[in-house]
Amino acid sequence: MFVDKVKIYVKAGDGGNGIVAYRREKYVPDGGPAGGDGGKGADVVFEVDEGLRTLMDFRYQRHFKADRGENGRPKNQHGKSRDAMTVRVPPGTTLTDEETGAVVADLTEHGQRATVVRGGRGGRGNSRFASPSNPAPEIAENGEPGQEKELVLELKLLADAGLVGFPSVGKSTFLSVVSAAKPKIADYHFTTLAPNLGVVETDDKRSFVLADLPGLIEGAHSGVGLGHQFLRHIERTRVIVHVIDMSGIEGRDPYEDYQTINEELKQYNMRLTERPQIIVANKMDLPDAEENLEIFKEMAGEDVEIYPVSAVTKQGLAGVLRSIADKVESTPEFPLYEEEEIDQRVVYKYTKKEDPFKIIKDDDGGFTIEGHEIETAFKMTDFNRHDSVQRFSRKMRRMGIDQALRDLGAEDGDTVRILNYEFEFIE
Ligand SMILES: Nc1nc2c(ncn2[C@@H]2O[C@H](COP(=O)(O)OP(=O)(O)OP(=O)(O)O)[C@@H](O)[C@H]2O)c(=O)[nH]1
Ligand SMILES: [Mg+2]
The missing domain is CATH 3.30.300.350 (GTP-binding protein OBG, C-terminal domain)
Structure with missing residues (x-):
């Protein structure tokens, strides 16, 4: 199962308690205060593990509570502090504070770590409160409570290019003929229910990662069909590959399809319109496709890059793949969040x-x-x-x-x- 959004609760460890104790030594009638401090509670740290592909594990474990620091001990011995609790996530995971909506971290590279909640400090033992006016104080602090947070985890796949388009236009078929991926293909709508990734190699030996996404329809941004939820996976892609059924075999107009999908992309996130887009005019093996393509070209104008192909007969694939690779290479990465938006300091503030x-x-x-x-x-x-x-x-x-x-x-x-x-x- 593919899980790409979950809500979890994290709590760092409380600090250990400081204690009240006094020295009891031979030949020292009234020893001074000797209660040690408590140890620090454990932080909760998230770390990228490239072996993980989805957030599925979080469906079964939604609560993460880190260890409490050890209490202080007599003879001024401090309690042990606890090592951080590490929670592993797949590359491409964004963590958001549920309460404030602030992005806590965007974790993309293997081994990348982010401390999300801090453990409480240990409470002070009574020897720390000794003063000339009160040399044997009866004070010890309890440990400071660890921070806690509700976090929303979202997986945003790391693909170079993403296939978008209406259902049944041939997105999965395209991925299946240009990569080793084996997505499900069928003649009914919404065959693809979760994104598929494939590694594509061009005939001039360049490669990129291509994502096949579930189909979009008009109103997806307001939840129609499968909704736009999967569009979060093209937020990181550099290039959008817009697949159009040029045969119009399902009775829709190809140019209207093109406009409808672009409108949905815009509704989801204006910034998607900044991505370079390549148009794959698919199903060119079917009757009417040539004629529709001519009309489409006229409507779309010169600036739009269109590649006529047939995923089924594998016509025209090499050219479009090279063009996608060119665009992937020439387009800078789209940072999902501005540097200052990712506020690691929320933890301290x-x-x-x-x-x-x-x-x-x-x-x-x-x-x-x-x-x-x-x-x-x-x-x-x-x-x-x-x-x-x-x-x-x-x-x-x-x-x-x-x-x-x-x-x-x-x-x-x-x-x-x-x-x-x-x-x-x-x-
Ligand atoms: N004739 C013809 N049929 C095609 C071509 N590409 C795909 N098809 C057919 O179109 C139907 C839908 O193909 P899919 O690849 O499942 O379409 P999809 O865009 O992934 O659809 P969803 O996952 O539902 O969004 C299947 O019956 C394919 O065999 C093509 O180039 N020519
Ligand atoms: Mg599909």
Whole structure:
């Protein structure tokens, strides 16, 4: 089965917790703090594996959770950090952040890697909080939560040229006679349900990769027929090979076909119209084809390159293949995304772009506090330790949350909620 679009969830490992511990040594009556830091949680990294051809494996595994860092240990020993979790994808995979729509990475070359979510840092152990005024603090931080994301993975094949056209015009037949590929061929519409790739060699010993795509019909961009979903596979191709049934054997007008398909390409993505296009006038072995070709040439004008062929009798193939190879060589690659569009930095920017916090008045008179920074601080607090709790309340004060609550009318004893926890507001 060919799978070219999936949605998955990735979560980097949380940092390990720091711990509270003290030195207990012979002849040292009251040892100092000695709680180690937690280790860093694992990142999630995507890597291209050229042995993969589709995104099929992701139909069975959609959740990827990386390892949590190890907790700190006594005697100031730090917990172990975790190695990144590697997720393998086929060449041509684009990763998009489902929430923001930002392109996270476009992975095309074997071995290319992208870190998609970062593991949390380890929480600090109590020895890090020692100060002259508090030489034996009862504070340890929990690990920082790992980042998480919903990602859309799309496979956009890496072909040099792509065959487009109405159903049954002979796209698969063409691929089958110019390469070793064995696509299904039949006289009904939508025989091809997923793209096929073939390696073509020209008579002057040049080669390129040609993709055979499912047929398009009018309205494909709005989902008619198989829709335009497969057009994502020609986004990377340098050359569009537009196949037309010049015999008109199905009762359609070849020139209208030509215009309809071009309109669909435009509707899908304006930039497809920038690609050089070669027209394969197919089925020239059938009656009426010659006459239709003359009319077509007149309508299309001089500038349009037309190659009359018959995929069935193999007439005219060498010339069109050479011309495709020429165009593939002379056309620069079309970058799918501008450099600045691929925003690897989203990973780091995440916390900063959010509001510091938001307070919602609940129906029962309580208050809910939301915001990445305060929620992270909350998760990193060990509420079993008095000093840790004190530190958290200082943070709330410093961020201005206490004052904001007061401004909204909070009084002693009111319920305040963060995430799924409740505590009391104390003046
Ligand atoms: N006479 C003649 N018939 C052809 C030629 N090329 C293809 N055909 C026939 O046209 C029909 C459709 O061919 P396909 O190659 O499956 O067409 P397609 O464009 O891949 O169609 P879809 O996959 O449905 O979009 C088959 O019956 C082929 O034998 C040709 O050059 N001459
Ligand atoms: Mg086909």
